[in-house]
Amino acid sequence: MDRNDSSKNALISSRPHNADHCKPCKITKKPCLVTFTPLQADIFEGLLDDLAAAIQNSFVPPAGPLPSILKVLQNLIVELPLTLNAQANLLAATEMAINAYQQSQGWSSAAVASTQIVLTDLYALSLVACVASTVKDGWVIRVRLAETNLAGIESGVPPVISGTTLSFDGGNETMVLSFNPSTGLPTEGVIAGTGFVSQSIPVTTTSGVANVSIVLADNLGGNNYAFSMPRAGTLTSMTANFNTGNNLVVNGPPITVVAQLCRALPNDSPYTPFVAIPGASVQLLPSLSGNVSAIEVSGSLTGLNISLNPEDRLVLLFTIFTATTSTTADPTTIVGIGGGTLTIEPVNLPADSFGPIIPLASHLPVTLNFDATGSPIDAGVIAFGFSSNEQFTSFGLPIIVNPLINGFTSPITEEQTITSIAAYFGVESNQTLEQPINIFVQLYRYTPANSTATPIPDTVFLLSALQAGTFTTTSPGLHFIFTVLPFGSVNVNPGDRLIMVFTAQNLTATSGVSISGWASGGISLAPPFP
Numbered sequence: 001m002d003r004n005d006s007s008k009n010a011l012i013s014s015r016p017h018n019a020d021h022c023k024p025c026k027i028t029k030k031p032c033l034v035t036f037t038p039l040q041a042d043i044f045e046g047l048l049d050d051l052a053a054a055i056q057n058s059f060v061p062p063a064g065p066l067p068s069i070l071k072v073l074q075n076l077i078v079e080l081p082l083t084l085n086a087q088a089n090l091l092a093a094t095e096m097a098i099n100a101y102q103q104s105q106g107w108s109s110a111a112v113a114s115t116q117i118v119l120t121d122l123y124a125l126s127l128v129a130c131v132a133s134t135v136k137d138g139w140v141i142r143v144r145l146a147e148t149n150l151a152g153i154e155s156g157v158p159p160v161i162s163g164t165t166l167s168f169d170g171g172n173e174t175m176v177l178s179f180n181p182s183t184g185l186p187t188e189g190v191i192a193g194t195g196f197v198s199q200s201i202p203v204t205t206t207s208g209v210a211n212v213s214i215v216l217a218d219n220l221g222g223n224n225y226a227f228s229m230p231r232a233g234t235l236t237s238m239t240a241n242f243n244t245g246n247n248l249v250v251n252g253p254p255i256t257v258v259a260q261l262c263r264a265l266p267n268d269s270p271y272t273p274f275v276a277i278p279g280a281s282v283q284l285l286p287s288l289s290g291n292v293s294a295i296e297v298s299g300s301l302t303g304l305n306i307s308l309n310p311e312d313r314l315v316l317l318f319t320i321f322t323a324t325t326s327t328t329a330d331p332t333t334i335v336g337i338g339g340g341t342l343t344i345e346p347v348n349l350p351a352d353s354f355g356p357i358i359p360l361a362s363h364l365p366v367t368l369n370f371d372a373t374g375s376p377i378d379a380g381v382i383a384f385g386f387s388s389n390e391q392f393t394s395f396g397l398p399i400i401v402n403p404l405i406n407g408f409t410s411p412i413t414e415e416q417t418i419t420s421i422a423a424y425f426g427v428e429s430n431q432t433l434e435q436p437i438n439i440f441v442q443l444y445r446y447t448p449a450n451s452t453a454t455p456i457p458d459t460v461f462l463l464s465a466l467q468a469g470t471f472t473t474t475s476p477g478l479h480f481i482f483t484v485l486p487f488g489s490v491n492v493n494p495g496d497r498l499i500m501v502f503t504a505q506n507l508t509a510t511s512g513v514s515i516s517g518w519a520s521g522g523i524s525l526a527p528p529f530p
Helices: 036-056 067-075 084-102 107-127 133-151 402-408
Strands: 162-169 177-179 188-191 203-206 212-214 233-244 250-262 274-283 288-293 296-300 306-308 313-321 332-346 357-361 364-370 378-384 388-389 417-427 439-448 452-455 478-483 497-505 514-526
Touching: 036 067, 036 107, 036 133, 036 250, 036 514, 067 084, 084 107, 084 402, 084 417, 107 133, 162 357, 188 212, 188 332, 212 250, 233 250, 233 274, 233 313, 250 332, 274 296, 274 306, 274 313, 306 417, 313 378, 332 402, 357 497, 364 388, 364 497, 378 514, 388 478, 402 452, 417 497, 439 478
Parallel strands: none
Antiparallel strands: 162 332, 177 188, 177 332, 188 203, 188 313, 203 212, 212 274, 233 296, 233 306, 233 332, 250 274, 250 288, 250 313, 357 514, 364 378, 364 514, 378 388, 378 497, 417 478, 417 514, 439 452, 439 497
16 A cells, blocks of 8 residues: 555545454555454554544644544553564654653644654554454554645644634533443433533434434423524634543443534424534544543534534534444543534624624523413523523513522623514423413513513514414424614614523413423524624
């Protein structure tokens, strides 16, 4: 195999490797000095793929997954039957590259040179591996691809990221992720929010990890962490990271963490599965093997061109999988903290023509009540990941809100104008209405000092009427996107915290009515009108 052939199309993979792959080819004269088990061959090949993916201009030292990849590689080095001298040299080279990367601001000459030394050593190791010729050729190609990427680092320019960035930092709360060892596919995932994460939620896959789906509504109250897109946009980049907990040792096949953007449509029932958006999936580097206590895995995608429609309902989902199935997988559940970002550009407009998007989601259902006159008496108040049912007196008057909402709102950082508002209401099943009711939505400005929410004029609007009848798990959700006109008429100031209030009303009512459902929304902001 020509070492200069770095074409990605030339990559050869035999994963999962078997015993025949880990025997030297008898017809070749290539040396055989270092034996690999099938699992070690899987780990080594995966790490070579990770190295090539991590040596990119999109990862700028000291940020990026390269140090973690080299730390996992060190776990493998100490397990391989190397001479003490060869092992010491490889460990020293990887440690030097880790230190140079972490101490650099950008791809310094020291970071490039030390990384090249590691790649040269890995090329040499590939040549003397006791594996089949096709496996060895595949490893050599991967090293060469990483070298090609490294050669272009210093002359390359990091991609420019523009547009609106939504951050889902997870709030340093624990994620618990699981997979099925028989299939290698995820069984429980976690949704990342701003300052919080969901509990572990069952996920399903139809044909591989790229086709994951998740249902947010359940008989325990559900996990409605989905926000609604308040405007059209194009997803141009996404990032994700995950930090493992202490005392994590992966003895079985390597485990990969994945972050995926999942979507449901505005007409969908709250019981309809959210499905992964093709192309909006980040596999975090490196895959985990060996002693990976307190290690960070990360990944990013740039240059995306994925359309997001107004009122799309979105969640950022974390799962794990393994490419090699094994009944001896250990562990099948990992614990850590994580988060991610989405960068969204406006459609057919300059990237700076719009400001932040404020996501809103109720988590649990809200209950809306009106009295025998048809006037609302209880409102559903939502932030992002929190909701409460509060006494409602009249449109235009303040509401006293549960102070727990404080941790689920964020202050606006600079003056903005509200351009559009999206809202969704999905009714819990097995409820019956004897008469139609109207669902109203309005934005409120929340003040933590006195737990008071004050209505914002000119932001109230009506969802479609809830018709009489019995609601099932297939009943469509109510939704609407409200455009604030004239543009620039509703401004918000630094320090303002915005929440959304849902109420129910029926002016022809003869008795009180209660209806429960999951509520979501999204607010689009823009720089103030000149």
